[in-house]
Amino acid sequence: MSRVAVIGGGLTGLATAYYLGQAKPDRQIDVFEEEHRFGGKIKTKRVDGYVVEVGPDSYLARKQAMTDLINELGLGNTLVTNATGQAFIYDRGNMFPLPGGAIVGIPTEFIPFAKSTLLSWPGKFRAMQDFFKSPYPTEGDVSIGDFFKYHLGREMMDKLIEPLLSGIYGGDIYELSLDATFPEFHSLERKHGNMVKGMLAARKQRVAANVKPSGQFRQLTGGLESIIDALVAQMPANVTLHKSTPVTSIEKVKDGYVLGGTVKSPYQEVIITTPPQRYKEWFAQDPHFGELMNMDLSSCAIAVMGFERETFDATLDGTGFVITRKSDTPLTACTYITAKWPQTTPQDKIVLRVFMGKPGDDTVQRLDAEQLKELALREIQRIMKFNAKPLWVELTRLDKSMPQYKVGHRDLVSRLKDYAAKAYPGLYMIGTPFDGVGMPDGVRQAHELVQHIVNED
Numbered sequence: 001m002s003r004v005a006v007i008g009g010g011l012t013g014l015a016t017a018y019y020l021g022q023a024k025p026d027r028q029i030d031v032f033e034e035e036h037r038f039g040g041k042i043k044t045k046r047v048d049g050y051v052v053e054v055g056p057d058s059y060l061a062r063k064q065a066m067t068d069l070i071n072e073l074g075l076g077n078t079l080v081t082n083a084t085g086q087a088f089i090y091d092r093g094n095m096f097p098l099p100g101g102a103i104v105g106i107p108t109e110f111i112p113f114a115k116s117t118l119l120s121w122p123g124k125f126r127a128m129q130d131f132f133k134s135p136y137p138t139e140g141d142v143s144i145g146d147f148f149k150y151h152l153g154r155e156m157m158d159k160l161i162e163p164l165l166s167g168i169y170g171g172d173i174y175e176l177s178l179d180a181t182f183p184e185f186h187s188l189e190r191k192h193g194n195m196v197k198g199m200l201a202a203r204k205q206r207v208a209a210n211v212k213p214s215g216q217f218r219q220l221t222g223g224l225e226s227i228i229d230a231l232v233a234q235m236p237a238n239v240t241l242h243k244s245t246p247v248t249s250i251e252k253v254k255d256g257y258v259l260g261g262t263v264k265s266p267y268q269e270v271i272i273t274t275p276p277q278r279y280k281e282w283f284a285q286d287p288h289f290g291e292l293m294n295m296d297l298s299s300c301a302i303a304v305m306g307f308e309r310e311t312f313d314a315t316l317d318g319t320g321f322v323i324t325r326k327s328d329t330p331l332t333a334c335t336y337i338t339a340k341w342p343q344t345t346p347q348d349k350i351v352l353r354v355f356m357g358k359p360g361d362d363t364v365q366r367l368d369a370e371q372l373k374e375l376a377l378r379e380i381q382r383i384m385k386f387n388a389k390p391l392w393v394e395l396t397r398l399d400k401s402m403p404q405y406k407v408g409h410r411d412l413v414s415r416l417k418d419y420a421a422k423a424y425p426g427l428y429m430i431g432t433p434f435d436g437v438g439m440p441d442g443v444r445q446a447h448e449l450v451q452h453i454v455n456e457d
Helices: 011-023 064-072 110-115 121-132 144-152 154-169 183-192 195-208 225-233 276-283 287-293 369-384 409-423 439-456
Strands: 003-007 028-032 044-047 050-053 079-081 087-091 094-097 217-220 239-242 249-253 256-260 269-272 297-308 320-323 331-336 349-356 392-403 427-429
Touching (some): 011 028, 011 269, 050 349, 064 439, 154 320, 154 331, 276 287, 287 409, 369 392
Parallel strands (some): 003 028, 087 320, 269 427
Antiparallel strands (some): 079 217
């Protein structure tokens, strides 16, 4: 029986083993996770009527791979779409509603955009000039920041685009690759000539299809960790899961690969699903892996805090807000969990989810957990203008956890995978360093890899 090792027991690794175990029952598959639990960053705490996500709290509904897996695991009846409401942008001491009709900050309706007080009139005129602009003058990849500044101007970039988009990757959008992060915008621009025309066409298409506004995100009533629990429980019989088992080395031998820290018998195929820094332990002597091993990683921290509703002295308008980079605070956003995901919170409580970690700001790395909790509470009280004390604060620090897809990232991935296919046959690499940092991206990569393996046989 052919043997396969999957390194990493997060969602991507577990999904890979699940799909491969089903597709290839003749293979013996071992999953190796160095931590004492499976799931990676996905972690749900269920206590006293709360369902608290201390890692990611939802996924984009349009990314179907995740929903397909959830349905296959029999959890489809627990799916919940977020409640919708007005979103806000906090800019240097003031809270502004996100203009109606804006898609990731790009205007598609004139009147709400014209009435918005977030942007100055010169900033609005500059953005609308894009209707007459040509596509970005450089062929190939470009940074998110340069692309949108060219089309919509610096003020739109600073006050709308940057706070809405940079939070996803936690990085400097003047360094992040457009083609590796939001390729759909490049496609719209090339098809319609500029961003305003492209977004207007996209909106017209949605109206023609009678697509009604709805929540863009999905969650499960039992929390995201219920997906991990279901994967572990329903893993095919030919898959063995190993916790607390770090892989210390990967040695290429005549009939496959021997993994340090595990059994001595070789594996014919190895699938790596870990963050990029782990590659230093296995391929430090191979210069072809240099860019991957040294990929920039951003850090952030999430403080989730609960309050008594009757003593909470702030008005919760909408579902939350994002914060412009020029605002004098280390915070980047706040979600009103109570409003966005009401099923997660007892009716007599309020829960806020506060994000920290601006590009170039070392607050998350410099302060300890208690200091970060105090800072998050103090800053959110100042911004939202309330004095209520929390019942509890749960902090998650994600230090150097988010790979930064710099301009040219897709070429880097293509070069590396082409090299690995020749130099390390039977070795596969998927996960956050390569093609998407969200949970559905990992599931999609797992499914695509298994299809590739099946087709190769």
